[in-house]
Amino acid sequence: MSSKNRKKAKKITIKEIAEKANVSFSTVAKALNNDPLIAKKTKERIIKIAENLNYYPNMLAASLRMKKTKSIGIILNDLTNPLYYETIKIIETNLSKRGYTIILSDSNYNLEIEKKNIITMMAKQVDGVIISPINSASENIDLILKNDLKAVFIDVIPQRKSISYVCINHNTAAIKSTNFLIDKGHKKILLLLGPVNLSSSETFLRGHLETLTLNNIKKDKSLIIYSELSINGGYEIMLKIYNNQEYKDKFSAILCISDLLAMGVYKASIELNFKIPEKFSIIGYDNIFVAPYLNPPLTTIHAQKTKVGIYSTEILLEKIEKNIKDNKKIDFEPYIIERKSVCKIKKSNKKNHYKIRKLK
Amino acid sequence: MSSKNRKKAKKITIKEIAEKANVSFSTVAKALNNDPLIAKKTKERIIKIAENLNYYPNMLAASLRMKKTKSIGIILNDLTNPLYYETIKIIETNLSKRGYTIILSDSNYNLEIEKKNIITMMAKQVDGVIISPINSASENIDLILKNDLKAVFIDVIPQRKSISYVCINHNTAAIKSTNFLIDKGHKKILLLLGPVNLSSSETFLRGHLETLTLNNIKKDKSLIIYSELSINGGYEIMLKIYNNQEYKDKFSAILCISDLLAMGVYKASIELNFKIPEKFSIIGYDNIFVAPYLNPPLTTIHAQKTKVGIYSTEILLEKIEKNIKDNKKIDFEPYIIERKSVCKIKKSNKKNHYKIRKLK
DNA sequence: TTGTAAGCGTTATCAA
DNA sequence: TTGATAACGCTTACAA
DSSP, rough: OOOOGSOOOOOOOOOHHHHTTTTHHHHHHHTTTTTSSHHHHHHHHHHHEEEEEEEEOOOHHHHHHOOOOOOEEEEHEEEETTTHHHHHHHHHHHHTTTTTTEEEOOOOTTTHHEEEHHHHHHHHTTSSSEEEOOOOOOOOOOHHTTTOOOEEEEEOOOOSOOEEEEEEEEHHHHHHHHHHHHHHHHHEEEEEEEEHHHHHHHHHHHHHHHHHHHTTOOOOOGGEEOOOSSHHHHHHHHHHHHHHHGGGOOSSEEEESSOOOOOOOOHHHHHHHHTTTTOEEEEEEEEOTTTGGGSOOOEEEEEOOHHHHHHHHHHHHHHHOOOOOSSEEEOOOOOOOOSSSSSOOOHHHHHHHHHHHHHO | OOOGGGGOOOOOHHHHHHHHHHSSSSHHHHHTTTTTSSOOOHHHHHHHHHHHOOOOOHHHHHHHHOOOOEEEEESSTTTTTTHHHHHHHHHHHHHHTOOOEEEEOOTTTTTHHHHHHHHHHHHHOOOOOEEEOSSSOOOOHHHHHHHOOOOEEEOOOOSSSEEEEEEOHHHHHHHHHHHHHHHHHOOOEEEOOOOOHHHHHHHHHHHHHHHHHTTTOOOGGGGGOOOSHHHHHHHHHHHHHHHHHGGGSSSSSEEEEEEEHHHHHHHHHHHTTTTTTTOOOEEEEOOTTTTGGSSOOOEEEEEOOOHHHHHHHHHHHHHSSSSSOOOEEEEEOOEEEEOOOOOOOOOOHHHHHHHHHHHH
16 A cells, blocks of 8 residues: 555544434534433444544634634743743643643734734634733733733733733832842942833832832932843843943942843853852842752742742633633732842942942 | 723624625625735725724634634643743744744643643644654554644654654764763763653663663663653752662763753752762753853753754644645754863772772 | 625534 | 534635
8 A cells, every 4th residue: 555545534523423323413513512412322322433433523613613712822922031931831731631722922022023912812712811911001901901802911010900910029029139139238239121111121120219219329320221131131231331431330239130131141250250249249030940050049039930820820710711800910929039149248348339429 | 981881892703894894794805815806995995994893803713614723733741841942932933923823732741641732733723733742652643643633743753654853863962972971981870861751761771872882881770760851850869869879889970861850960969969070970961041051061962952943843834835745854963062060080980990890 | 896605613502 | 312404704616
């Protein structure tokens, strides 16, 4: 039998089963859906035939008819960021346990792509989405609301009322980390944020500045830097800054809004040959799985990634399956995990700092 | 206007547009699909109306009719493994550029779940799948073939003829890494594999054993350990072995089939207070993005993850869109990236080794 | 250039 | 207990 002769597997449908079983196709449908009205005998017969024919149902047809797809859209911003790993894993586990399937997409921190992704999800008739939106006030949020797309937002809190979200409180993160550095004697802090249009950058910045104010620390615009959220982003910033006279002695600590940025600083530290934390103390955000393995182990703000996954799917499934209308708003309080990348600043330095301030 | 009164957004279809435009719904369909037969004027009118109504097509219906879903199934084994993310990222980027959507699932190295995942993909009528199968000879492979599901296999090479795959050559990986260790003077190598039923464990083991034979090194079954493919897997193995008399002085290097396992060894090294590479040289596999940041930077075998993503989507799309039947078989030759986790073994040790052998 | 109608594979209502 | 039929929202061949 040559491979040319191999019979092309025709997709078998309930009609074919009906033919073989000598019943109508609607009987088959009922039998396969375990309808109690169908006689046990015929039911068993039909099921056996279906198995023999290697039948599996066309969910497209069923979904079209039932207006339920058992698919959930997941819209994230950079699949390469380990921040997402744990969240995706638990979402997949929980959803597939409940018979749902995941449609995954990546917006790349780009509002146009995010819009396209949302529209695709609607076109594919997902039962709901879990989305990490780029901007808390963008039109894309309204697009979701206007179309009654069931959604739970993660990571950033949209500026709308009737919305469910599960987030890490970035404000708390900023306050705790800034205070942590100040407590260690750092008054000159370089802040590395993500892209400007990213709402979490904004929120974090606000918390940071407020904390500086409360501690009577002068703000310095040049110490706030927006960057791509990646190792390379942090790395390139450091390359630019390190030998720049403008930044000489201007900061003793670097607060990074993502552990990836912190890793970029680590990378630069090797190339530029500066020591962490002796030269610069570093603090990250997210507590990605590698943080304890870095050299030195990274002090960072822990984000409850698994919890975000668990709660977001739970809330979404309630909306979908129990048609629950009221919105749940959950935010987790992140906390510092102290490791070895932040050191106490020496008194002498502090003095030095005051001197400089007085000289101004 | 109370929120109760908010008009529920009815999903609008071509029928509604047809009504508003005073044409038949098939005219609308053609207009929206840019059918050249439709008059420019009406076309523009219809498109405008569609936009105003905020119409987006129901792809379910279209897919059912056209027998094309523009969805691709991705079936992997542990979404928590960083190994996958570079691949997923590029697959997502390339596919979404071409109008495809990704349905993602995780088999957890479990053949039952893998089977379920494959069936779900078929039920959802994906146009094709990219799958990292657990076992190269499992029934699940046949399930795919029997149903003419368009597929490209990654990571493991199925033992079937008419199949397309894009893989890293695990045999080469094993040979190169084993030789690398031997060249550095290591003759007592502990091999940390993944789960037993995982084909890559098998392939790797074969290459390793052959290389030992070629180098006249005695094989020792107790030095081959199967483990869960995770940080914790490697960690727990080390905890068990380290203080076990049976293993005392039995190995000087650890060859890990995954960088995650290597990280587990690193974790254990801190807890048990042994030095890498002084006490044990470590070599990993995959070259995940963190490898250079570990302490010490991990010497590992580089796997071309991005290339796997690029080629697998390319091949799959050719099958789907150009209906190309012949199978492409690509395997990449992995190569060692030397960093700091392997050291040369001291002469004295070598002598010691011979002594022990003679004593046997 | 536009409209009619059949069909994709299901589910679900009603009739037999 | 089973069967006929309409419907889900779209594409497409054919008729007008």
